[in-house]
Amino acid sequence: MIKVNNVTKIYGSGETACKALDNVSLNIGSSDIAAIIGPSGSGKSTLINVMSTLDLPTDGEILFDSEKISSMKEAKKSDFRLKNFGFVFQDFYLMSTLNAKENIILPMNYKSKVYDNALFEELVNKCGIGNKLLNYPHELSGGEQQRVAICRALLMKPKVIFADEPTGNLDSYNSKIVFDLLISYAKSNNSCLVYVTHEEKYASLADYKIEVLDGKCTNISNDTGGENA
Ligand code: ADP
Numbered sequence: 001m002i003k004v005n006n007v008t009k010i011y012g013s014g015e016t017a018c019k020a021l022d023n024v025s026l027n028i029g030s031s032d033i034a035a036i037i038g039p040s041g042s043g044k045s046t047l048i049n050v051m052s053t054l055d056l057p058t059d060g061e062i063l064f065d066s067e068k069i070s071s072m073k074e075a076k077k078s079d080f081r082l083k084n085f086g087f088v089f090q091d092f093y094l095m096s097t098l099n100a101k102e103n104i105i106l107p108m109n110y111k112s113k114v115y116d117n118a119l120f121e122e123l124v125n126k127c128g129i130g131n132k133l134l135n136y137p138h139e140l141s142g143g144e145q146q147r148v149a150i151c152r153a154l155l156m157k158p159k160v161i162f163a164d165e166p167t168g169n170l171d172s173y174n175s176k177i178v179f180d181l182l183i184s185y186a187k188s189n190n191s192c193l194v195y196v197t198h199e200e201k202y203a204s205l206a207d208y209k210i211e212v213l214d215g216k217c218t219n220i221s222n223d224t225g226g227e228n229a
Pocket of ligand 1: 019043
């Protein structure tokens with residue numbers, strides 16, 4: 001479903017140029033669960049940002065079901081993302097002036113869509129924040145804020161969820177909850193989940209790992225399942 005074709009990403013130019021991705025090609029299937037791993041500075045965030053169209057490749061292309069999404073015009077790309085992709089980041093990016101419920105339904109307002117109330121109820125209950133909906137972000141713990149961000153992403157019924165170190169700011173108790181939620185959503189909806197993590201115990205939950213080293217990628221099969229992309 002997602003094809004990364006010969007993608008190179010260079011930040012800056014001249015002496016300060018940094019090649020963050022070096023001719024990377026990957027295939028990610030529509031219901032794959034893939035963990036991006038690798039040392040700090042190896043290119044993991046760059047890969048997930050370029051793959052999800054948040055950033056542009058310097059060279060190469062990204063295809064989604066054979067549509068070239070990397071070269072779409074900004075407005076079309078943004079619409080495409082809203083319709084197909086869900087994002088969860090290390091920093092939760094909640095609007096501080098909106099309560100939890102308003103944050104969750106915020107992307108629906110951009111699409112002027114009525115949201116699926118049954119799904120909303122299901123998500124907030126699964127995420128254990130049904131009693132926090134009127135609270136503002138500063139009144140929520142980090143784990144609760146991330147669960148609000150997850151509800152916000154999943155209410156849009158994304159075909160692909162991109163999560164960059166979603167538990168980077170969380171303790172191990174909340175980290176487990178977050179991965180359980182993301183993986184169970186992906187499995188029960190046959191959705192694709194691509195996440196960056198530096199924790200082996202969470203990387204091993206994926207079908208396979210994409211190891212990034214100096215901007216180059218290798219697929220590593222996880223013992224417990226899945227095929228290499
Ligand atoms: P990781 O997520 O694995 O820690 P990144 O993808 O953030 O790695 O970074 C890969 C390389 O690209 C690093 O050397 C980093 O310093 C560099 N880099 C990332 N973002 C930028 C940027 N906006 N400008 C210049 N260099 C950058």
